[in-house]
Amino acid sequence: MELKPQDLLVLLKVAAHPPQRWTYAGLAKALSLSASEVHACVRRAVAAGLAVTQGRGEWSPIRPNLLEFVLHGVRYVWPAAPGPLKRGVPTAFGVEPLAGKLVVPPGEAPVWAHSLGTAKGPSLSPLYRTAPQAALADPALHRMLALVDALRIGRARERSLAAKALEAELMCAESKATDASQ
Numbered sequence: 001m002e003l004k005p006q007d008l009l010v011l012l013k014v015a016a017h018p019p020q021r022w023t024y025a026g027l028a029k030a031l032s033l034s035a036s037e038v039h040a041c042v043r044r045a046v047a048a049g050l051a052v053t054q055g056r057g058e059w060s061p062i063r064p065n066l067l068e069f070v071l072h073g074v075r076y077v078w079p080a081a082p083g084p085l086k087r088g089v090p091t092a093f094g095v096e097p098l099a100g101k102l103v104v105p106p107g108e109a110p111v112w113a114h115s116l117g118t119a120k121g122p123s124l125s126p127l128y129r130t131a132p133q134a135a136l137a138d139p140a141l142h143r144m145l146a147l148v149d150a151l152r153i154g155r156a157r158e159r160s161l162a163a164k165a166l167e168a169e170l171m172c173a174e175s176k177a178t179d180a181s182q
Helices: 005-016 024-030 035-047 063-071 132-137 139-153 156-181
Strands: 050-057 058-061 085-090 111-113 119-122
Touching: 005 024, 005 035, 005 058, 005 063, 005 132, 005 139, 024 035, 024 132, 035 050, 035 058, 058 063, 063 139, 063 156, 085 132, 111 119, 111 132, 132 156, 139 156
Parallel strands: none
Antiparallel strands: 050 058, 085 111, 085 119
16 A cells, blocks of 8 residues: 555644544545545555554554654655746745744745745645645644655755754644643
């Protein structure tokens, strides 16, 4: 069974909000997917060792495995290349936490082409077609997806900063989940 980009989108959404219990329908609505598509994403993630089932209909990402896959595999499995200038939603180093750490000339930070976008820059294909819409509705997911994009297209310095920031995001979210369960 092969992983698909939407599998990572689902995993990152759940990882961004650990204390929340998601239904397939709830995730589907939040990510503009169908419930059956979300269910298939979860099955593939479990088969790949990126998630674990915890009972009937309950599952969660395995954060260390997810982090390892994103840091070392995503740029090879789903590579990205900047395209023509377009208006869209900022991503990669055009969004915090990287935007504050890197000096990027105006109009050079990548964007996902989208009608509701507020920035202009080289276009970048999102990890999955519904990612920009989901990111606009969820700042935590937007940060994670932008960091993944920085890992996909960045040079060594950008990838290093993105790796540290993504690890902090995932581990901070994990500690919130642990605190909530106690």
